[in-house]
Amino acid sequence: MGDYATYLVPERCRVDAPEREELARRMVGWLQDKGWIAREKSDCVLGGDGNGWRFTPEGMRHMADADHEDLVTYGFCVETHEKKGVFTNHEGGLESARCPVCGAGIVDDFYDLVEAWYMAEDWPPVVCPVCGKASDIRAYQLEPVWGFSQIGFGFWNLNEDLTEEFVAEFAAVLGEPVRVVEVAL
């Protein structure tokens, strides 16, 4: 089995550099103060800059209601993007993508639409190839869920899902809603 991660990605697309740093510091500090991740950074994740903070047994219990495992890749990371961020599920890709206006399935077009959105100078709405209506990229209904933000928070190789309570707690400390993006490599 390959590596996998759960990313908590803010709904908000635009998070400028000073705020990205502030949010990263806040969330890492909170998880450390709670004793759920290690104090020191180490090579324990596959996202971000490749370094993260290992989960602790207390953290596993609290965050995922799971037992601690002794894995090499097993930690929390912050992934930031200078330009725009697209957090995909990676392996297997999208099963479906639906226009929020007409409901048409446009999964075959969606990758090109995302690329055009990514390459654009600003943050344009995305035009549905079926009905021609423009919608915010985040309004397209995707399975599995993707995230579109300049910052995302990764949890690598959790053997259980993050609990709903923990996700709500995380979003409250972050101060804004997040999407849960499941990533498999």
Ligand SMILES: [Zn+2]
């Ligand atoms: Zn449409």
